[in-house]
Amino acid sequence: MSTTKSFQCLVCRLRHAAQHPPIRRQFHASSSSQARKRFPSVKASELSEAGYSEYTPREKKLLSLKYTSEQMKIIEAGEKAVSAVDMAQQGRMRTDPMRIKYLDDFATMRPILDRPLTAEDIEQAQRGLQEGRNPGSKKRGLEATPVEEEKEEVDLPMLRLSQQTGLSLDEIKRIRVKNLVSHRVVNQTRMGKIQSIYFLTIAGNEDGMVGIGEGKAAETEDGRRQAMMNAIRNMKPVARYEERTIYGEVEGKVGATIVQLSSRPPGFGNRCQSLIFELARAAGISDLAARTPRSRNKMNVVKAAFQALTKQRIPEDVARGRGRKMVDVRNVYYGGQVL
Template identity: 45%
Template sequence: MFRAGLTRTGVVLQGQRFFSCGKIALQAQKPSPAKKAIKAQEHLNFLLKFYTPELLQSIRIAEALVSPEEYLGMRKKGPKAVSRVAPTDENTDFSYTDPQWDEPILYPNQADGHTPYARIPQIRAPDRSDLQLTFTADSAKKGRQTNSREDRDKFFLQLHQLTGMEERYMRGLYVRPIVMKRVSCQTSKGKIPNFYALTVVGDQNGMIGLGEGKSRDGMRVSLRKAHWNAIKSLQPIPRYEKRTIIGDVDYKYHAVKLFLKSAPAGFGLRVNPNIFEVCQAAGIKDLRGKVYKLRNPMNVVKGFVEALTKQTSLEDLAAGRGKKLVDLRKVYYSA
């Protein structure tokens, strides 16, 4: 432990620790300003191989704005570190892609012409001078376009002008997409990809609507169309005690056979998963049912909604049987 040895500062005297970290040793380990300048110049010469002088100047300006203490602090904190630089626009919705700023996402099943796979999107890089920027200098000043909220407001405003329903009511509707799929339309020019969506909406209090949407511009556009058509087709359905259907229903829709029965309070929904979503939107809480033969989700949902709307109301049942409405409801009030 105590012996004579060689260090960067010279010979260690007898009795001094071998791994010394004294003031003289620490001063010897610090690089001189001349060495720092040489190392920085070597780094710049290395970057010049990949970047143009204009880009290199912007990199130097960006590095000068970041303090070493802040950089080391974020490195120590790991992936949970948060930068002090605030976003330029607090109202930006980054869940939506901006075609002007974001690169397009192309999947292998989206064929480009007669090729089996689409082209790989090329991004401008320092070694690719032939590519052009997708935005101009003027568009960079405007910032990222965030029209998602404005589009939603315009969507409900147009529906309000068309149907007369309140915007607040339409915003609070229960919306659930049932079917989302990609289909191909065979034409003389080949197979053209298309997107289909089936959506159910309801206020969970006896109003329900079903809408379909088709588009070649992507699934988001087809869902928007389906939502629009579903709100337009909202209609009331008769319910018993605001929780179940009236009596038993034996209904056939194309190749789908539906057998539905009313259930007592607290029974729950013991039905097909697609029928379950429709019941959630319509406000039906107790129901039992079976689906026979074809179980295609699209036909099952369409058949169930059609069966609900074609139910016989309690008033019509009472008039047909020659009884009073309270006799069918089995609810009597004392004087």
């Protein structure tokens, strides 16, 4: 018996290959794309309006038993206003947090999820409201408890700070607060060494007001809170040219530290060390250059920069001191207003 393969023409080979495609090797557990079920794609315009049919006379009669005539007119007007085609084409599933946890068109009453209210339930709720009790407590199988008024806890130190500064609590919360310096200090007494933690904090509304505050306490949180309140209490206005930089060049000196601040053109940015950068950002300054040619003690740098920002001389003060009148040539200083 011959084991050689019989000769096939090219047409037969192509026909056989078309009828028996090669089996591809699967590298994952899921089935191949050919073996998956195919569902016909349906366009929104092809959806039938059967799911959005109008109310039948029987349904309207049942609704009239539950709703008044005015409410029925509103329901009919709403049904006419909303097109079934628009519902089919533009309908979307809700993704907001207030959505219900199950799909329902609210057309049928469910005995567990939707418990209908009876006249007895309404009387009980009204009686509970008159007596000052929670009307929904008995429905859940709980004993009725008096309704307690929710009172927000008032922070007395923050309330006192609001009264001292004239700022509301919301404005105080929006103030930018940054702790710049913190280290441990020791006070030698006859009873021994008493350790405390020192904090230097800045506060600003990023709109021309900035302040610095110091705090010291045995506990970290107490010292930080004390420094924050002192910074907010010590906030002072800072003169800003075009609400982005300072007027000319100013200098501040505290101890052996000297800080030199210079104005810069728009887009220059705050090119200075981190301590002065945070102070300028809290004050709402975006274009500034600074130099510290001498000592760079952190506490003195912050204090000298704050001193330099608050002692600026604006052109109006210079003109008044010289007995002259300032003319706003660029319409920038007075914002285009003629005085």
